[in-house]
Amino acid sequence: xxxxxxxxxxxxxVETPFGKAERVPGxxxxxxxxxxxxxxxxxxxxxxxxxxxxxxxxFLTERGVDLTGIERSPGESFFWAxxxxxxxxxxxxxxxxxxxxxxxRPRIPESFRSSRIVFLGNIDPVxxxxxxDQVESPELVxxxxxxxxxxxxxxxxxxxxxxxxxxxxxxxxxRELANEPxxxxxxxxxxxxxxxxxxxxxxxxxAILFGREWRFFAPGYPLEELRDPTGAGxxxxxxxxxxxxxxxxxxxxxxxxxxVYGSAMGSxxxxxxxxxxxxxxxxxxxxxxxxxxxxxxxxxVRIGTGEHA
Amino acid sequence: xxxxxxxxxxxxxVETPFGKAERVPGxxxxxxxxxxxxxxxxxxxxxxxxxxxxxxxxFLTERGVDLTGIERSPGESFFWAxxxxxxxxxxxxxxxxxxxxxxxRPRIPESFRSSRIVFLGNIDPVxxxxxxDQVESPELVxxxxxxxxxxxxxxxxxxxxxxxxxxxxxxxxxRELANEPxxxxxxxxxxxxxxxxxxxxxxxxxAILFGREWRFFAPGYPLEELRDPTGAGxxxxxxxxxxxxxxxxxxxxxxxxxxVYGSAMGSxxxxxxxxxxxxxxxxxxxxxxxxxxxxxxxxxVRIGTGEHA
Numbered sequence: 001x002x003x004x005x006x007x008x009x010x011x012x013x014v015e016t017p018f019g020k021a022e023r024v025p026g027x028x029x030x031x032x033x034x035x036x037x038x039x040x041x042x043x044x045x046x047x048x049x050x051x052x053x054x055x056x057x058x059f060l061t062e063r064g065v066d067l068t069g070i071e072r073s074p075g076e077s078f079f080w081a082x083x084x085x086x087x088x089x090x091x092x093x094x095x096x097x098x099x100x101x102x103x104x105r106p107r108i109p110e111s112f113r114s115s116r117i118v119f120l121g122n123i124d125p126v127x128x129x130x131x132x133d134q135v136e137s138p139e140l141v142x143x144x145x146x147x148x149x150x151x152x153x154x155x156x157x158x159x160x161x162x163x164x165x166x167x168x169x170x171x172x173x174x175r176e177l178a179n180e181p182x183x184x185x186x187x188x189x190x191x192x193x194x195x196x197x198x199x200x201x202x203x204x205x206x207a208i209l210f211g212r213e214w215r216f217f218a219p220g221y222p223l224e225e226l227r228d229p230t231g232a233g234x235x236x237x238x239x240x241x242x243x244x245x246x247x248x249x250x251x252x253x254x255x256x257x258x259x260v261y262g263s264a265m266g267s268x269x270x271x272x273x274x275x276x277x278x279x280x281x282x283x284x285x286x287x288x289x290x291x292x293x294x295x296x297x298x299x300x301v302r303i304g305t306g307e308h309a
Numbered sequence: 310x311x312x313x314x315x316x317x318x319x320x321x322x323v324e325t326p327f328g329k330a331e332r333v334p335g336x337x338x339x340x341x342x343x344x345x346x347x348x349x350x351x352x353x354x355x356x357x358x359x360x361x362x363x364x365x366x367x368f369l370t371e372r373g374v375d376l377t378g379i380e381r382s383p384g385e386s387f388f389w390a391x392x393x394x395x396x397x398x399x400x401x402x403x404x405x406x407x408x409x410x411x412x413x414r415p416r417i418p419e420s421f422r423s424s425r426i427v428f429l430g431n432i433d434p435v436x437x438x439x440x441x442d443q444v445e446s447p448e449l450v451x452x453x454x455x456x457x458x459x460x461x462x463x464x465x466x467x468x469x470x471x472x473x474x475x476x477x478x479x480x481x482x483x484r485e486l487a488n489e490p491x492x493x494x495x496x497x498x499x500x501x502x503x504x505x506x507x508x509x510x511x512x513x514x515x516a517i518l519f520g521r522e523w524r525f526f527a528p529g530y531p532l533e534e535l536r537d538p539t540g541a542g543x544x545x546x547x548x549x550x551x552x553x554x555x556x557x558x559x560x561x562x563x564x565x566x567x568x569v570y571g572s573a574m575g576s577x578x579x580x581x582x583x584x585x586x587x588x589x590x591x592x593x594x595x596x597x598x599x600x601x602x603x604x605x606x607x608x609x610v611r612i613g614t615g616e617h618a
Contacts, residue, residue: 086490181395184533205514206528217605219515219526224493247611256608290610296526297606299565301599302556 001139001245002041002114005032006106006131007121007234009046009057009070013081013095014273016088018227024274025056027078028121028144031231034278035238035265036119037063038286040245042238043112045069045131049077049100059279069109073100088229088270089203108134117245119237120164122146125156132163140250142166142241144233150177161194168237171200171208183208197255199240201233201266209259216256218293221267232269235278239265239286257290264289310448310554311350311423314341315415315440316430316543318355318366318379322390322404323582325397327536333583334365336387337430337453340540343587344547344574345428346372347595349554351547352421354378354440358386358409368588378418382409397538397579398512417443426554428546429473431455434465441472449559451475451550453542459486470503477546480509480517492517506564508549510542510575518568525565527602530576541578544587548574548595566599573598 012026029046036042043066050072061067076099084091106127114136120128120143128143143164149157150173157177161167167174167190171183178186187198187210198210206219240262247254264286271277321335338355345351352375359381370376385408393400415436423445429437429452437452452473458466459482466486470476476483476499480492487495496507496519507519515528549571556563573595580586 182533182535184531202514205511206526208528208531215531215605216608217515217528217531219517219528222493222517222524222526224491226491253609257611260608294608294610296524299525299569299603300562301603302566 001116001248002043003036003117003119003241003245004043004045004108004112004115004135004138005029005036005119005121006045006108006128007032007119007123008078008101009044009048009052010078010080010101011052012230012274013079014084014228014230015082016084016228017086019273021228021273023079024276026080026230026274028123028231028234030057030275031234031269032119032121032238033060033065034275035235035269036242036245037065037238038265038278038281038283039239039242039261041065042242043069043109043115045106045108045112047071047073047100047104049073049075052077066112069107069112071107073103075100077101082230084229088226091229106131106134116140117241118142119241120144121234122149125149125153125160128160129156129163132160140165140241140244142168142237144168144237145173145177147173147176158193161190164195166197166199167195168199168240169201170233171202174198174200184210199259199262201236203229203232207236207259207263207266209255211252211255214252216259218259218263219296221263221289221293223267223270226270228273229270230273231275232266235269236262236266239263260290260293261286263293310425310557311352312345312426312428312550312554313352313354313417313421313424313444313447314338314345314428314430315354315417315437316341316428316432317387317410318353318357318361319387319389319410320361321539321583322388323393323537323539324391325393325537326395328582330537330582332388333585335389335539335583337432337540337543339366339584340543340578341428341430341547342369342374343584344544344578345551345554346374346547347574347587347590347592348548348551348570350374351551352378352424354415354417354421356380356382356409356413358382358384361386375421378416378421380416382412384409386410391539393538397535400538415440415443425449426550427451428550429453430543431458434458434462434469437469438465438472441469449474449550449553451477451546453477453546454482454486456482456485467502470499473504475506475508476504477508477549478510479542480511483507483509493519508568508571510545512538512541516545516568516572516575518564520561520564523561525568527568527572528605530572530598530602532576532579535579537582538579539582540584541575544578545571545575548572569599569602570595572602
């Protein structure tokens, strides 16, 4: 089942207590695709400047990613520089230069328009609308957003929600969007505005998928060595939608498993800078980690032993 | 399998955005026992002053708790007053008066000394040692502690660990004890000093049990209505050990289930002030919530479909 991903294609300079990387591939579309392409073919739409290293995304082509939707414009690529504290939850943005991304208007190639699954990475909700205007009737539309758009493009974001099946955001973003500190109620608030499914990503604390009548929880994978958390949320989305696409269905069983694939991919993202972990990641490793998630969470319910008071 | 619990028996005055309660039963031993006694008989050792309301703990007697180890001393009961912010993770201590607790020297009644499971609530590690000196060879010793003892009684705490099978602490306490921000490594640090099992409680984010060769994760139960988080960690410990005692074994399967019972009890603790939720809680409700945990975390691993790239 084909996946279309639209988002940022960036160069990142990142510094963490465990090392640094200069002008390496980043951006929501890149992290998403690096993860999803291990599970299912992906078509990617984005923009790069003429400074983007030509071979930086070759590993995606080798995995069957269709990069024909990435246009190269004269100017500088989207650039982000940031530094993480020893507590990797704390990050400081040192610099953001939009470059060619400032004028980005997604043009969905004809051959991409029949994609069955659409992921709208974290970009201006106006552009997310634009993308949906250009695709034929997809079976599943998922989108991400952030506080910047929640605050500055609220109206557009709310009307976008009516066209979205799955909202995938951080727990803090979900709370801010709904203006409601309780996560359960915040999810319901969103569901009343369109998406039947809401995923709250909680970083090292895992992720919760809220259906209308049920919910599913996956823990964060306990990592001993972390290097760079950048892109983990997008890798989560890639694992989530890649798993659904591979399954060819989005019933509760497939959705639950998809959350685990998302969590697995998010954990791999953190193991190295940029998308470096995905360059050498194998499907077998992903499957093994999914099995580990099961071992980490499965238990037997023992009912009616009569031993209890 | 008999459980002995030694800890504080307090009166708490608590204020949260959802209400307040004045001089109500609290303390680690009370919350532990309120939860554990729904699963297994408990013997409790502690001290109260002559201001402690005589009927405050009657509901425990009705559940088969043996209160003969609670001595009444002349003076004031341990009193704690605190206030929680709208974010219930943020709490301010308004007042602590140790009262009779300042001179507390646990005396384990003869009939309690053969208890098979011992829970050392969060008290001075010197007293926790005292308790272990008075009991015969228990099968399982679990203990809690806090930053105050980690900082002020480090030597005694470390020697206590050599006598303990399960350390049950908050994740921040585990990190502080091991002086190691990574939870996996912090758990291993503790395991090298005695306890083969380490439980890191993460509040609303759930709990992780670290065995030497495996680990188990339970999420926090997503609550829509929270009233007072006081005592949730002790209720967790009560559910955990109550479940193990009821099972009469502490293999991996029983331990995994015990973490879920702990999480269930912790979630009930938060639903009302003091131990009020436990006064009306039934075994059936506990079992139902455990089943809900399973529904919230179970998924099927699908291996080798050959669909993946």
